Amino acid sequence: MHAMGEDQVKEAVAGSVALLRTATDQDWDGPRAGLLEWSCRFTAEHIAGDLIAYAGQLAGRAQTAYVPFEITVEDSTDNAGILDVIEATGALLAAAVRTTPREVRAFHPYPFRSANREGFAAMGVAEVLLHTHDIAEGLGLPYEPPAELAEYVLTGIFPHVRPGPDHWRTLLWATGRGELPGRARLTEWRWSNNLVLATDRLTLQGITPAAAADLRAGGDGGFEWLDGGPFEGTREASEWMMKAYEAGIHRPEFGLFALVRRSDGRAVGGLGFHSAPDEEDRAEIGYDLVPGARGHGYVTEALRALSQWALARADVRSLFATVERDNAPSQAVLSRVGFRQVSEDVGDEGLLAYQLRG
Incomplete structure (x- = not known):
């Protein structure tokens, strides 16, 4: 089942506070926190500051910047009091996650x-x-959180990181805090939230590895699908995406997108790339819709938006798509967006090939 995140926030905070409460009698101002330049006390305050900031973003629906506030811990607060603040701000983030609609x-x-x-x-x-x-x-x-929490982070906001057998060690490596056999140690790193593209009637929402794994297993990927979707093509595309992720070659901006109606938040189909651009800067694209959403121009609208986004990049010179010879509606979609047929009898199935150049 795809996780919304409330329970994971609660579990992470509870585990952190339980450990640190065993050391409240120690000096937190003097020792540095691991490889950071910060003291242990400042780092604990930073945890609380991040938790409340993220809760504020969701609660305030901020669109252009961070909500302009920050938390201040009174100077007289002892170590146990700082942990009380972490518990409180963690509860606020968990509540914000629970009460925020999925489309926000x-x-x-x-x-x-x-x-x-x-x-x-x-x-x-x-x-x-x-x-x-x-x-x-x-x-x-000594500290090692549950492997499931590390995996939750990796599959949610580190889609570009090849997973390893030890999720916690992989997360430490991905954030410059540890080493993994066969991988160079990182000195710079970033996490990556999913890409979302908006059209008049849809949002194209990048599917994370966590959502793709759920779709591959028969779940809904965290989306509310129209007519009991998704269609089988979206599940197959999720399988391809997970194979790329597990091989360490997945690029999230060239993955799979759910097509979500803006009017009601229902997912109506899938659209995406088979892989990142090849050596000729060409990327292959595919799509499907649940039966109840067909005939309304959704794919044309989504394909046009994704094609424009891709061809505006320096690493994409052309887009490629194949379609069955007897699938006239799909051929019409490609033609409306500007794709032109360039060959036929492609592959074992004798598909027609279409191309759109930038």
Whole structure:
């Protein structure tokens, strides 16, 4: 089942506070937190600040910048009091995640200028896990969160990172805090919320590895589908996407998108790339719709938007699509968007090939 994030925030905060409460009698001002330049106390305050900031973004529906406020911990607050603040701000983020509608997005700068409730939950969990690790190192405490929480973060906001057998060690490596055999140590890193493109009637919502895994397993990927969808092509595309993710070659902006109606928030189909652009800067694209959404021009609208976005990039010179010879509606969609037939009898199935150049 696809996780919304409320339970993960609660679990991460509870585990962090339980550990750090065993060391409230230690000095938190002197020791540095792991590899950070911050003290353990400042890092703990930073956790609380991030949790309340993410809750504020969701609650305030901020669209262009962070809500202009920050939390201040009184100087007289002891270590136990700081943990009380972390518990309180964690509860506020969990509540914001629970009460925010799925379609709401709020401002976050990296990399596509917004995140939904799942993105903010994953970022909050990441802040808690990673900075608890930093503080634990500074205080000499053993810390390893549940593997499921590390996997939740990786499959939500690190879609570009090849998963490893140990989710926690992979997350530490992905954030410059550890080493993995066969991988160079990172000195710079970023997480990545999903890309969303808007059209008049739709939003094209990038599907995360977490959502793709759920779709592959027969779930809904966290979307409310029209007519009991998704269609089988979307599940197959999720399988391809997961194979690329597991191989470490997935580029999230060239993955799979759910087509979601803006009028009611229902997903009506899938659209996306088979892979990142090849050596000729060409990317193959495919799509499907649930039967009840056909005949309304949704694919034409979505394909036009995604094609314009892709061809505006420096690394895409042309788009390619194949279609069955007897699928006249799909051929008409490609033609309306500007694709032109360039060959036939492609592959074992004798498909027609269409191309759109930038």
